[in-house]
Amino acid sequence: MLVAAGHVRLLFRCVRHVFAKYAVAPSLFGAVRHNRGIELPAGSVRRIQSRARSGTQHFTTGKLVRNGVDNKAAVICIEGNIASGKTTCLEYFSKTSNIEVLTEPVSKWRNVRGHNPLALMYQDPERWGITLQTYVQLTLLDRHMLARSSPVRMMERSIFSAKYIFVENLFKSGKMPEVDYAVLSEWFDWLTTNISIPVDLIVYLQTSPQTCHERLEQRCREEEKVIPLEYLESIHQLYEDWLIKQSSSPLPAPVLVIPADYDLQKMLHQYEENRDKILAANNL
Ligand SMILES: Nc1ncnc2c1ncn2[C@@H]1O[C@H](COP(=O)(O)OP(=O)(O)O)[C@@H](O)[C@H]1O
Numbered sequence: 449m450l451v452a453a454g455h456v457r458l459l460f461r462c463v464r465h466v467f468a469k470y471a472v473a474p475s476l477f478g479a480v481r482h483n484r485g486i487e488l489p490a491g492s493v494r495r496i497q498s499r500a501r502s503g504t505q506h507f508t509t510g511k512l513v514r515n516g517v518d519n520k521a522a523v524i525c526i527e528g529n530i531a532s533g534k535t536t537c538l539e540y541f542s543k544t545s546n547i548e549v550l551t552e553p554v555s556k557w558r559n560v561r562g563h564n565p566l567a568l569m570y571q572d573p574e575r576w577g578i579t580l581q582t583y584v585q586l587t588l589l590d591r592h593m594l595a596r597s598s599p600v601r602m603m604e605r606s607i608f609s610a611k612y613i614f615v616e617n618l619f620k621s622g623k624m625p626e627v628d629y630a631v632l633s634e635w636f637d638w639l640t641t642n643i644s645i646p647v648d649l650i651v652y653l654q655t656s657p658q659t660c661h662e663r664l665e666q667r668c669r670e671e672e673k674v675i676p677l678e679y680l681e682s683i684h685q686l687y688e689d690w691l692i693k694q695s696s697s698p699l700p701a702p703v704l705v706i707p708a709d710y711d712l713q714k715m716l717h718q719y720e721e722n723r724d725k726i727l728a729a730n731n732l
């Protein structure tokens with residue numbers, strides 16, 4: 449009971465953080481509605497009247513969007529299993545001008561005010577899964593809502609994979625209590641219904657779990673030393689169901705699959721070969 453109350457308090461703190469950062473609550477509710485939309489001071493969040501892009505499923509009428517965000521910029525999410533090579537891929541494209549690269553905020557997940565929710569989750573997922581995933585959801589939402597500085601944004605993972613892969617995995621494996629799953633799901637549904645989170649293309653780095661296991665050991669991140677091959681197999685299966693079979697959760701954007709079991713040199717070649725397809729997201 450006490451644990452559940454603590455989670456609710458944490459969730460309220462999270463949404464207050466988002467609203468405070470983007471000044472949504474006072475300015476939104478104090479806003480005046482005109483025929484052309486809502487007028488708000490610069491830097492605040494506004495509701496947009498419509499947004500539809502061909503090739504994507506998102507129609508964002510009436511959703512919150514941060515003022516000053518250029519909705520014409522393309523957003524490409526790099527998805528894949530743990531240690532599949534997402535950061536390495538982003539590093540490669542970061543050398544291209546006009547591409548803004550946002551890596552996952554893992555450093556925050558390892559240190560929030562002196563606490564390490566990533567390590568806690570791996571030590572005791574039943575207790576700390578909701579704590580980590582609440583913070584992952586908040587920090588990824590923050591990434592999605594950052595004002596864009598280039599015509600193309602590439603970001604590592606998304607609020608969608610946090611929910612459809614990692615939260616689902618914790619719940620389906622019996623490591624997340626049903627009440628925690630229900631609360632996280634309600635949050636996710638509210639956020640994605642009310643806030644504009646456009647994604648134009650998903651690039652899926654498709655690896656075997658064995659490859660990821662080897663790369664994980666090579667990377668040697670302290671918190672991840674306890675990850676067994678079976679964990680990577682579960683995450684792999686969820687990714688395949690979502691992005692290849694397209695049978696589990698809704699797709700926020702079209703998917704480009706890049707086989708990623710190859711060595712680094714071949715991967716860089718693959719990225720170059722797919723560069724035009726990836727950057728074509730800018731013209732959708
Ligand atoms: N194609 C590759 N072949 C071999 N090792 C790789 C390859 N791509 C990445 N690595 C290494 O594997 C580890 C995980 O890669 P990383 O890009 O951090 O994965 P992710 O961001 O998906 O977790 C790192 O040590 C990285 O140097």
Ligand SMILES: O=c1ccn([C@H]2C[C@H](O)[C@@H](COP(=O)(O)O)O2)c(=O)[nH]1
Binds near residue numbers: 529
């Ligand atoms: O929603 C999430 C997203 C990520 N994680 C974990 C998985 C890894 O241990 C780290 C970072 O992932 P990378 O694939 O190495 O970038 O965070 C999670 O538990 N939940």
